[in-house]
Amino acid sequence: MNDAETTVRELKDLVLAFSRERAWEQFHRPKDLGVALACEVGEVLEHFRYKTDDEVAAALADPANIRELAHELADCLWVVLRLSDVCGIDLAASLREKVELAALKYPVEKAYGRPDKYTRYQEPPGGTADA
Amino acid sequence: MNDAETTVRELKDLVLAFSRERAWEQFHRPKDLGVALACEVGEVLEHFRYKTDDEVAAALADPANIRELAHELADCLWVVLRLSDVCGIDLAASLREKVELAALKYPVEKAYGRPDKYTRYQEPPGGTADA
Amino acid sequence: MNDAETTVRELKDLVLAFSRERAWEQFHRPKDLGVALACEVGEVLEHFRYKTDDEVAAALADPANIRELAHELADCLWVVLRLSDVCGIDLAASLREKVELAALKYPVEKAYGRPDKYTRYQEPPGGTADA
Amino acid sequence: MNDAETTVRELKDLVLAFSRERAWEQFHRPKDLGVALACEVGEVLEHFRYKTDDEVAAALADPANIRELAHELADCLWVVLRLSDVCGIDLAASLREKVELAALKYPVEKAYGRPDKYTRYQEPPGGTADA
Numbered sequence: 088m089n090d091a092e093t094t095v096r097e098l099k100d101l102v103l104a105f106s107r108e109r110a111w112e113q114f115h116r117p118k119d120l121g122v123a124l125a126c127e128v129g130e131v132l133e134h135f136r137y138k139t140d141d142e143v144a145a146a147l148a149d150p151a152n153i154r155e156l157a158h159e160l161a162d163c164l165w166v167v168l169r170l171s172d173v174c175g176i177d178l179a180a181s182l183r184e185k186v187e188l189a190a191l192k193y194p195v196e197k198a199y200g201r202p203d204k205y206t207r208y209q210e211p212p213g214g215t216a217d218a
Numbered sequence: 219m220n221d222a223e224t225t226v227r228e229l230k231d232l233v234l235a236f237s238r239e240r241a242w243e244q245f246h247r248p249k250d251l252g253v254a255l256a257c258e259v260g261e262v263l264e265h266f267r268y269k270t271d272d273e274v275a276a277a278l279a280d281p282a283n284i285r286e287l288a289h290e291l292a293d294c295l296w297v298v299l300r301l302s303d304v305c306g307i308d309l310a311a312s313l314r315e316k317v318e319l320a321a322l323k324y325p326v327e328k329a330y331g332r333p334d335k336y337t338r339y340q341e342p343p344g345g346t347a348d349a
Numbered sequence: 350m351n352d353a354e355t356t357v358r359e360l361k362d363l364v365l366a367f368s369r370e371r372a373w374e375q376f377h378r379p380k381d382l383g384v385a386l387a388c389e390v391g392e393v394l395e396h397f398r399y400k401t402d403d404e405v406a407a408a409l410a411d412p413a414n415i416r417e418l419a420h421e422l423a424d425c426l427w428v429v430l431r432l433s434d435v436c437g438i439d440l441a442a443s444l445r446e447k448v449e450l451a452a453l454k455y456p457v458e459k460a461y462g463r464p465d466k467y468t469r470y471q472e473p474p475g476g477t478a479d480a
Numbered sequence: 481m482n483d484a485e486t487t488v489r490e491l492k493d494l495v496l497a498f499s500r501e502r503a504w505e506q507f508h509r510p511k512d513l514g515v516a517l518a519c520e521v522g523e524v525l526e527h528f529r530y531k532t533d534d535e536v537a538a539a540l541a542d543p544a545n546i547r548e549l550a551h552e553l554a555d556c557l558w559v560v561l562r563l564s565d566v567c568g569i570d571l572a573a574s575l576r577e578k579v580e581l582a583a584l585k586y587p588v589e590k591a592y593g594r595p596d597k598y599t600r601y602q603e604p605p606g607g608t609a610d611a
Binding site for chain 1: 219220221222223224225226227228229230232233236239240241242244245247248249252253255256259260262263265266269271274275278284287288289291292293294295296298301302305306307308309310311312313314315316317319320321324326329330331332333
Binding site: 350351352353354355356357358359360361363364367370371372373375376378379380383384386387390391393394396397400402405406409415418419420422423424425426427429432433436437438439440441442443444445446447448450451452455457460461462464 | 481482483484485486487488489490491492494495498501502503504506507509510511514515517518521522524525527528531533536537540546549550551553554555556557558560563564567568569570571572573574575576577578579581582583586588591592593594595
């Protein structure tokens, strides 16, 4: 399996089979998968805390650290795949749709080279952008 | 685009193109993408907080709520795709590898129907499983 | 030290002294403390994932589990104390202010017995509440 | 209310009264409060994403941004107070205990000026530190 050849559905099926073999589908309520996702993201962030960007880059030059991070990201993806599958959500279609919406919020001419949230440049004069 | 036909690489390229058009690659340091992932997961969890599992199920019977959740999950996937891409991580290969490792930690005969962490049934007699 | 007698400043000073003794203040940049907070919250959530509310309640009837959870919550508090301290934020004053603002958003007569976000009952007819 | 004079119990009582007035205690199951905490931390992290440490420092030189961050931190504290209260956890005692345990894991002579996790310097020769 590799990114160039593997479809999202094949990945969904891989983790679905793992759950079915262990009778774990019963635990995969949406809320619990949401909780699991937050746990996995915490483990991703362990790779970054108390490190400057340069220190992160240095650490990630070591293949052993990249492999660890790859496993943490795989865990996040695993949960996203399960959560979308139990909710009947097509991830590729949703991402495409979200990218199209983001393109409207972040038009190239306004967003070019700016990391700000879109509310910063959509504000009417004198207006405030509520969180 | 849909899960049955779209490869992970195609999704990576979709969001990479979005970043390139806006000159946003400069902001996509691994640590910042990790931070972004935690932000997006918080938005996923907004759909579940202070709701019982039954209330979540009822809410997700409404296509409008499923669509909102689909967009939040798409945002999480977006960040996972970017973070793996900037780190040169192949997600499908990493997930396959992680599933194989998980199969060793959670053998079917021990894990069947049990949601516990593997440390629960790997503990030696009298031992303690440290987090 | 106990909640009835200990002030927030005493707790801030406890963890500040710990950092000073180890020359750790240099690592306590606000962003890193934010990252650390997400890590610690992930560990709190480990206590809840794949457990129903009844199973959580049963687990928390065991003092050993309560003590573990207490330590995870203490870690979250630790980071909140450090982050507020490095930013010069008075937590008690901020909480009091936030509670007053919340009382405006969630007036008793509208919010009584309802877990919804305030946007649900503030929406004008036909309006939409944006996330 | 301010950090120098306000005890943790007074803060717990402040947010408990808010919940009681609105009959919200019924929603404050431990798992839901854990979910809420992850949501609030996501909002804290919004202040840091795609910003370098210097850009964060510049933003936090603006009192309006500090006030926003103070409110997000107050929200985190609010949830930590509620979660500890519903579980009968004394936060000050737990933090004191956790600090004492951390002092054993991170002895000054080993941890001085080092941000590493304790497992890095506790490993036996040839040993591995499992996550």
